[in-house]
Amino acid sequence: MNRNEQQIMDIDQNEINREDDMNFTITPWEVSGGLDDDNLYIKLIKKFGTQSIDDLLISRIQEITGEIHPLLKQRYFFSHRDLGWIFDKYQHGEKFYLYTGRGPSGMVHLGHILPWIFTKYLQEKFDVKLLFQITDDEKFLYNINLSRGQIKKFTYENILDIIAVGFKPELTKIIIDTIHIKHLYPIALDISRKITFSTAKAAFGFSNNTNIGMIGFPPIQASPCFLPSVLENKPTPVLIPAAIDQDPYWRITRDVAEKLGYYKPAQIHSKFLPSLTMNSKMSSSKPDDAVLTTDEPEVVVKKIKSSLTGGQPTVAIQRELGGNPNKCPVFWYLKYFFDSEKKSNERFYRCTSGNLLCGECKNNLADNSKDFIIEFKKNRERAKNVISDFILDGKSDEVESIQNA
Ligand code: TRP
Numbered sequence: 234m235n236r237n238e239q240q241i242m243d244i245d246q247n248e249i250n251r252e253d254d255m256n257f258t259i260t261p262w263e264v265s266g267g268l269d270d271d272n273l274y275i276k277l278i279k280k281f282g283t284q285s286i287d288d289l290l291i292s293r294i295q296e297i298t299g300e301i302h303p304l305l306k307q308r309y310f311f312s313h314r315d316l317g318w319i320f321d322k323y324q325h326g327e328k329f330y331l332y333t334g335r336g337p338s339g340m341v342h343l344g345h346i347l348p349w350i351f352t353k354y355l356q357e358k359f360d361v362k363l364l365f366q367i368t369d370d371e372k373f374l375y376n377i378n379l380s381r382g383q384i385k386k387f388t389y390e391n392i393l394d395i396i397a398v399g400f401k402p403e404l405t406k407i408i409i410d411t412i413h414i415k416h417l418y419p420i421a422l423d424i425s426r427k428i429t430f431s432t433a434k435a436a437f438g439f440s441n442n443t444n445i446g447m448i449g450f451p452p453i454q455a456s457p458c459f460l461p462s463v464l465e466n467k468p469t470p471v472l473i474p475a476a477i478d479q480d481p482y483w484r485i486t487r488d489v490a491e492k493l494g495y496y497k498p499a500q501i502h503s504k505f506l507p508s509l510t511m512n513s514k515m516s517s518s519k520p521d522d523a524v525l526t527t528d529e530p531e532v533v534v535k536k537i538k539s540s541l542t543g544g545q546p547t548v549a550i551q552r553e554l555g556g557n558p559n560k561c562p563v564f565w566y567l568k569y570f571f572d573s574e575k576k577s578n579e580r581f582y583r584c585t586s587g588n589l590l591c592g593e594c595k596n597n598l599a600d601n602s603k604d605f606i607i608e609f610k611k612n613r614e615r616a617k618n619v620i621s622d623f624i625l626d627g628k629s630d631e632v633e634s635i636q637n638a
Pocket of ligand 1: 261332333334335336366367368371454473474475476479
């Protein structure tokens with residue numbers, strides 16, 4: 234048993250199930266509370282019945298790819314289902330597809346692109362195809378204040394971000410639900426016939442007040458799990474990198490997969506990157522908290538300088554007691570985006586021992602983020618010329634309709 238598993242065993246199941254211990258809400262549409270709970274991710278592994286990523290799996294990835302991505306090493310991707318099975322298949326010559334997605338309810342911020350950076354690494358190392366779904370239908374149904382026009386604009390802007398991450402055009406297809414529905418709908422029908430309302434209620438928390446569009450939506454997000462099998466004309470393994478809040482979708486998909494003659498999709502789950510005020514994962518509906526990929530460099534700096542930290546109320550107390558990096562978004566952003574493992578460990582130690590003040594970390598994060606965003610924006614500009622290379626059957630009228638958003 235590795236350390237992670239031991240830790241999980243050490244937490245009493247009853248303790249996890251106790252109401253007051255689950256002081257967080259995590260659904261595909263809402264993540265709130267809990268991010269400052271040190272055991273949040275261990276609890277989620279238990280709650281969702283997934284596996285932690287252990288050292289053995291990590292060494293297998295290293296064996297196959299020759300490299301461990303820092304986001305794996307740092308356990309930003311911390312949980313999975315069937316990852317070992319995906320590698321078995323791969324090593325026996327069965328290539329998998331990657332599948333991930335984005336709900337276009339706002340502009341993209343740094344927290345969103347972290348899983349995409351990791352997905353790009355998987356695409357490169359395994360040399361595999363990627364389907365990238367844009368759930369414009371889901372966001373229209375869920376956010377009743379957003380108009381179709383607004384969602385269309387976010388779709389266009391978000392596609393620029395996706396392309397700017399650097400996926401390979403010859404291996405990547407972006408699927409926009411309202412445009413490409415004909416590819417998904419037959420599969421979604423097969424899936425929906427097998428899912429009852431009571432299963433959907435239990436998985437997603439739907440109630441009598443949920444609009445019926447939302448209730449009918451999950452098969453649309455499940456369909457790209459099986460689309461590779463249709464495109465390749467044989468059962469094809471799929472690996473989904475996604476934040477763990479998307480897990481209910483994959484649970485219902487796995488339930489029906491074998492009944493429909495497909496493989497169950499495998500998953501690799503990431504943690505959440507919180508907003509700078511720590512309320513929830515960075516939400517694009519609260520733009521003031523989040524560093525957007527389209528922010529001007531001065532705005533990036535300003536947002537970071539006014540961020541919450543894990544610091545003490547005064548310098549004197551900080552020197553005496555040290556800060557709390559585990560509850561500090563500035564520390565996390567540095568750790569996952571910019572610091573080497575060594576640097577991050579040093580920062581942790583200097584902070585907890587009272588030798589590091591928050592101003593220094595904020596300056597480090599502001600400098601790094603500013604440079605990152607300046608580069609990223611250049612990629613976004615270049616993306617404007619290559620959109621059609623990335624869109625599933627990128628016919629010109631479809632591409633035009635996206636560009637005219
Ligand atoms: N529902 C996701 C969101 O709101 C978007 C999405 C669609 C997705 N398919 C996915 C995310 C596959 C991860 C993996 O952002």
